[in-house]
Amino acid sequence: ADRVTYIENYLMVKRDQEEPGYLSGDIINSITGESLSGVQYTVRKGWNNVTGEVVESGTASYDYEIELLPGNYTLVATADDFIESAMNVAIVSGEYTSQRISLTPENVEMDGAYLTIVLTWGETPYDLDSHLIGPRSDNGTDIFHVYYSDKSAWENYEDMLANLDLDDTSSYGPETTTIVKLHTGLQ
Secondary structure, three states, X not given: OOOOOOOOOOOOOOOOOOOXXXXXXXXXXXXXXXXXXXXXXXXXXXXXXXXXXXXXXXXXXXXXXXXXXXXXXEEEEEOOOXXXXXXXXXXXXXXXXXXXXXXXXXXXXXXXXXXXXXXXXXXOOOOOOOOEEEEOOOOOOOEEEEEOOEOEEEEOOOEEEEEEEEEOOXXXXXXXXXXXXXXXXXX
């Protein structure tokens, strides 16, 4: 609950270069896709480092740009009424690294139990698609598939089960799917 988890590859960075690199990107609401303002950020050396010494911090609105020495860093972003988000970034000497900050609002609850899945990626590939497949009820006889062409799943045409809230088609994401009603068999 109230936690963002990223699964990614660890990138090796040549650290003996003195010229800095740059981390930049936009800041959006993962449910609506709208730009966010007043987002606080901290940057720490190392991968998955959310409690160590801060090497850079600030407040950004709509987008940000940070100059850093080459290496691996953890960027943590927070905003009022949003779940804290931490992401790993690799900075290369003399290059720009683009990383969208996508924050999920707290309490996205819609009629009961919920789970929000946010898919983000880099500049390439240009478009990724999230898919959610599962049964419409606990008996598992009728299957639904939520994706870009069928964005909502309903049980008995009355109760929403899941919804593709945001479908990005121009790099970085997010593709955001909310599971409104939890039951056995969701994939």
